[in-house]
Amino acid sequence: MIQQGWRTFLVKVHNQAGVTAPLTAESPNAAPIYQRSRNSPEPESTVPESEIIHRFLEIAVYNKPPLKENLSGLELEYRILQLYSRDAGKREAILAFNVGQGTQDIGFRNQVPILFHCAPAVEVELKILDFDGTPTIAALTIRDGFGRIYPSPGRRLAPDFFFHDQIYRYHDESVFLPPGSYTVEYSRGPEYRIMSKTVTIPEAKLYSESFKLDRWIHVAAEGWRSGDHHIHAAGCSHYESPTQGVLPQDMMRHILGEDINVGCVLSWGPCWYYQKQFFEGKVNDLSTDDYVMRYDVEVSGFPSSHAGHLSLLRLAEDDYVADAEGQVVDRIEEWPSWDLPVLQWAKKQGAVTGFSHSGWGLQVSGNELPNYNMPPFNGIGANEYIVDVVHGVVDFISTVDTPSVWELSIWYHTLNCGFRTRISGETDFPCIYGERVGLGRVYVKMPVGALDYDVWVDGLRDGRSYVGDGRSHLLDFVVEGTHVGEKGPSGVISQLNLDEPGKVTVNARVAALLDEIPNPLLRDRPLSQKPYWHIERARIGDSRKVPVELVVNGQPIDRQEIVADGTIVPVQFNLSIERSSWICLRILPSSHTNPVFVIVDEQAVRASRRSAAWCVEAVEVCWKQKVDKIRENERDAARRAYDMAKEAYQQIEEVSAVE
Structure with a gap:
């Protein structure tokens, strides 16, 4: 055999019984070297580290043409056996063969120990x-x-x-x-x-x-630092044995390998009690001037998970404080059974808070945005967001890792009601996407110099950012001199004040990269199928162009087409603003800016009576789905919070002049 390689052997089969079943080869030396996570917060070890050295083998019986999968039934025939060795040197392996039920263990006569010499690679x-x-x-x-x-x-x-x-x-x-x-x-x-x-x-x-390497765009050099705020070191595709997930140095390698400037590793339910040792309340020591990693928390696998998973960034303390006396809970099951108390606890310590994988539970038919169909609110995405946004404790909802319409629709509705939650981009690695970290990203505008995590996460909170798949970029989005996520002449972040209705100019620098040859299998896939966000889905026909859309109050009112060859090009739009509005740019479903709010005559954004009515109904739909999983001793407080949200939307509906 050979180290890290395959070798082929011929197996002589004496088939005196005339069996026509497949020949199976097995070996205890080919047993799995890991146990994939089963989502336990305290998993038992099922693969002792002492066993790994003995499990060096991979084994496969070749049964592709011209061979057949089954034995022929002839008295004598040959099969091809392929063996892979992880190691070099002399290694003994036990090989066992069987032809199905009843032949696996016949007094150990079906197995033989063989000493192999494994040549070094x-x-x-x-x-x-x-x-x-x-x-x-x-x-x-x-x-x-x-x-x-x-x-x-x-x-x-x-x-x-x-x-x-x-x-x-x-x-x-x-x-x-x-x-x-x-x-x-x-x-x-x-x-x-x-x-x-x-x-x-x-x-x-x-x-x-x-x-x-060949870089087609260097967004960090333009002042925009990428991040993925939702990646895991345990659970889902990770193993729970021989170790409970992986270590910080392993995650940092993957963050660097995908050129992510900020990686937020969120400990959550699976392997919680082991992984929480890596929470420090500060950036990890492996961080550099250009690449930062920080451990924080996703509230998932906790009692409140049914109401929507939460991404909590920049926590000072990762154990929930249950009461005014500062009583810290020790066990997951002691946490609240709905989201608002958790969000309030996180905000008190200066955290930046948001909902994870927002689209789950918000599925709707149709691709319209905003979508006026009522989702079931029966999942783990931004469900209770419809309530918690009214209470001022939600900084962002997550995008890019669930279908774009499901994510963006609820956000558009709440923006139309005057709320100012931002969006961030995430992968939920390795749960929704296991291929690599950074499939969903947020790009935050940053000052020159070493990357400061606090400045970056403040930018995420303030919406000084855009989200996407990294294949298109919406840089330097400006509305009449007010930059997204920054204070303009009004002194308010992302806000442009107008004394009366008038015209404004929108500018940005935009780039995208499409393959020259279209991929219709990806492009024509339903938006509810992966990959949920991808530049190929934005391709115009069979061209190499994509549309940059100007969105006002959820409606695309203008667009420009750009060639997606990787070149950064300027775009400009001129529009009239009749009433207080929010404005975004998007290349859907590949990238989306956060909004700039244009306030006319000091009036709050009340962009759609229909959106407000949708939100009123949504609160009740959400309550009916969640109430049974909220503990009885917490239900009164939850009902009051839901009622406050419903009343707020009703008041907004009453004063909204535009249908």
């Missing part, structure tokens, strides 16, 4: 260079001519994730490969092009290969 030293020639890190997907992935995912432990094709390697790090020819795809997040290279590894002890 070639140590391939990787020279990873950024677009400017500086050493960096990259994601590399390595395949042989049969399409097999290296290193084999089934024998991976952190920092390489078994549910990934790619690995992440820094400049001068190595990967072990058997001699042969491989195709390597390499990149570093959506701001880089995906490159491909064929490499031939010779018979040698050490070999070197270089990879030069």
Whole structure:
């Protein structure tokens, strides 16, 4: 055998019984080296670390044409057995064969121990260079001519994730490969092009290969720092054994490998009691001037989860305080059973708060925005948001990781009622998306210099940002001199004041990158199917153009088409504002700005009576779905909070002059 590679063996089958079942090969040395998470906050270890050294093998019976899956029934035939070794050196493996029920264990006569010599693979030293020639890190997907992935995912432990094709390697790090020819795809997040290279590894002890990355846009150099506020180090696709999730250094490697300036690692229900040790109330020490990682909390797997999962950023304390005396709860089950008390607790300590994977439970038919169909409010997205926004404790709702219409519709409705919640972008890695971190992103405008997390998360809260898939960018969105998320002449963040109705000019710098050849299988997929946000879905026909839409009070009133070749181009819109309104730009469903609010004659935004009526009904629909899971001793307070929200929307409906 050979280290980190496959070898093929011929198995002689004496089939005196004339069996026509498949021949199965097994080995205790090929047993799994991990137990995927089952979402327990305190999982028991089922894969002892002491066993991992013995589980070095992968095993497969080749049964593709010209061979058949089943034995032929002939008295003598041959099958092809493929074996993969993680390790080098002399290794003993037990091989066992059976042909189905009743033949797996016949006094151990179906198994044999074999001592293999596993030749060492070639140590391939990787020279990873950024677009400017500086050493960096990259994601590399390595395949042989049969399409097999290296290193084999089934024998991976952190920092390489078994549910990934790619690995992440820094400049001068190595990967072990058997001699042969491989195709390597390499990149570093959506701001880089995906490159491909064929490499031939010779018979040698050490070999070197270089990879030069190709960046199509450098948004950080434009002053916009990317972030993914919702990634996990445990639960979902992660394993719970041999360790309860992965470590901070593993997560930092993946954050850097996808070029995410800010990665928020949220501890949550699965492996909660182990992972919470990494919460520090500050940025992690692995952070640099350009890349920051911070551990915080997603309230998921907690009693309030049914009302909507919460992303709590910049917490000073991660244990809920139950009363005015400062009594800290020790167990998950002691937390509140609805969201508002949790949000209030987080806001008191200066946290930035929002709802996760907003679209779950808010599914509606149709692709219109805003959508006036009533969702069931039966999920774990921004459900109780319809109540909590009225109480002033929700800074943002999350986007990009659920269907865009489901996410944005409730946000548009509340903006039309005059509330000023912002949006952020997230991946919910590795739950909704396990492919990589940073599939959903938020880009925050930042001052020059070292990245300050507090400034960044304040920008997220204030809406000094846009969200998206990283394949299109809406830079420097300005309405008549007022920059999104910044104080203008009014002294209020994102607010332009007009004494009377009038004309305003909207400016931005926009870029997008589409493949030259359309992908109709992706483009024509329903918006309710993954990937929920992707620039291909915005393509105009078979062209390489996408529309930049000007949105006022939820309605697209103008658009310009740009060529999505990666070039940053200016766009400008001129419009008349008749009444207080909110304005955004979007390339749907790929990117979306936060709003600038234009206030006419000091009047609050009351953009749609129909939106307000929708919100009134939504409060009651939400209550009916959630009430049974709210503890009885908390229901009176919850009902009062819901009633306050309903009354607020009713008052807004009464004074809204526009249908």
